[in-house]
Amino acid sequence: MNNCGMEPAQKDRTPFSDIDALSGQMSEIVLDALTEMGRHPEIQRVRQVAFETLRPAAGQRLLDAGSGSGEVARMLAARVGGTGEVLAVDHSSAVTAAAISRHDGSNVRYSTGDVAALGMPDEHVDGVWCERVLQHVDDADRTIGELVRVTRSGGRICLIDTDWGSLAFDGMPAGLGAVVMAHVSGHFTPKQHDMGRTLRRRLVAAGLRDVTATPVTCLFASPASAAVVLPMVNPRVPVEAWATPPGLRDEWLACVDAAGQSGTFLAVLTIWVVAGTKG
Structure with a gap:
C-alpha cells in the first residue's frame, strides 16, 4: 500500500454542492453524472419506493x-396531469x-433558487420531493422547515437521502x-455523511405525523455499475479532482x-426514503 502520510487538501464541499463554481470540465462531468445516475436501475428502484411513499395524484x-x-x-x-403542476427548483x-x-412539454416550471429560502407563500404546494439534496446544504433542519412551510396542511413531504x-466494499x-x-470523505462524499439515517428524526422534530422511513440498500456488482453513483471508483474522474496522496488513486x-x-467486486450503499404528513 502506498500511503505517504500526506494530509489531503480537501474541499469543504463536494462538487455537487456548487456546480456553477466548477470548471467547465468538472461541470460537464457532474451534469453527465446526474443524468447517468437517474438512469441507473438502483437509483430508479429508490425512486419507485419514493413515488409510492409520496403518492402524487392528479391535480x-x-x-x-x-x-x-x-x-x-x-x-x-x-x-399530476394537465390540471396539476410541478415547480422544479435547483440551486444551479x-x-x-x-x-x-430537456423539457418534454409537461406542466413543469423550472427555476433557480435556494431550497432553504424558496420565496413561495405559505401552504403553496400539495407535496414535496427532495432527493439527495439535504446532504449538501448548510442547515438541513432549516431547509426542512422551509419545505414544511410551503406545504399545505395534509400535504406530504418525501425526503430521499x-x-x-453505510458504504462498504x-x-x-x-x-x-x-x-x-479517509482521504475522500468530505470531498467525494459530503461531511454530513449520515444524512439519510437522520431524516426520520428530523421530520418528527419538524412536527410531521405518520412519518415512515424505508432504507433501500443499493447493490453494485461491478465497477462499471458502481462508478455511476460512486465517484471513488470512477476512473473517468480526473486526477486533479481526487484528494489523495500521489499514487494512492491509481x-x-x-x-x-x-x-x-x-468477478469479486461488490459495493453497497443505503439510501433512505422518509416521508411524513403535515398536520
Missing part, C-alpha cells in the same frame, strides 16, 4: 426541491438550463479502502479493476 401542485436535470419533475408531472443555473433544454456511513484490500475513504483503481475482472 396536485408539487415541489421538486433540488430538481437537478428535471427527470423526476417530469415524471411527477405525468402523475447550469443544471436548470440543462433541465429546460444517502447514508454514506468487498473484493479489495480492506485497509486500502479505509485509507482511500493503486486503488487498479484493485477495483482487478476485483471486477475476477
Whole structure:
C-alpha cells in the first residue's frame, strides 16, 4: 500500500454542492453524472419506493426541491396531469438550463433558487420531493422547515437521502479502502455523511405525523455499475479532482479493476426514503 502520510487538501464541499463554481470540465462531468445516475436501475428502484411513499395524484401542485436535470419533475408531472403542476427548483443555473433544454412539454416550471429560502407563500404546494439534496446544504433542519412551510396542511413531504456511513466494499484490500475513504470523505462524499439515517428524526422534530422511513440498500456488482453513483471508483474522474496522496488513486483503481475482472467486486450503499404528513 502506498500511503505517504500526506494530509489531503480537501474541499469543504463536494462538487455537487456548487456546480456553477466548477470548471467547465468538472461541470460537464457532474451534469453527465446526474443524468447517468437517474438512469441507473438502483437509483430508479429508490425512486419507485419514493413515488409510492409520496403518492402524487392528479391535480396536485408539487415541489421538486433540488430538481437537478428535471427527470423526476417530469415524471411527477405525468402523475399530476394537465390540471396539476410541478415547480422544479435547483440551486444551479447550469443544471436548470440543462433541465429546460430537456423539457418534454409537461406542466413543469423550472427555476433557480435556494431550497432553504424558496420565496413561495405559505401552504403553496400539495407535496414535496427532495432527493439527495439535504446532504449538501448548510442547515438541513432549516431547509426542512422551509419545505414544511410551503406545504399545505395534509400535504406530504418525501425526503430521499444517502447514508454514506453505510458504504462498504468487498473484493479489495480492506485497509486500502479505509485509507482511500479517509482521504475522500468530505470531498467525494459530503461531511454530513449520515444524512439519510437522520431524516426520520428530523421530520418528527419538524412536527410531521405518520412519518415512515424505508432504507433501500443499493447493490453494485461491478465497477462499471458502481462508478455511476460512486465517484471513488470512477476512473473517468480526473486526477486533479481526487484528494489523495500521489499514487494512492491509481493503486486503488487498479484493485477495483482487478476485483471486477475476477468477478469479486461488490459495493453497497443505503439510501433512505422518509416521508411524513403535515398536520
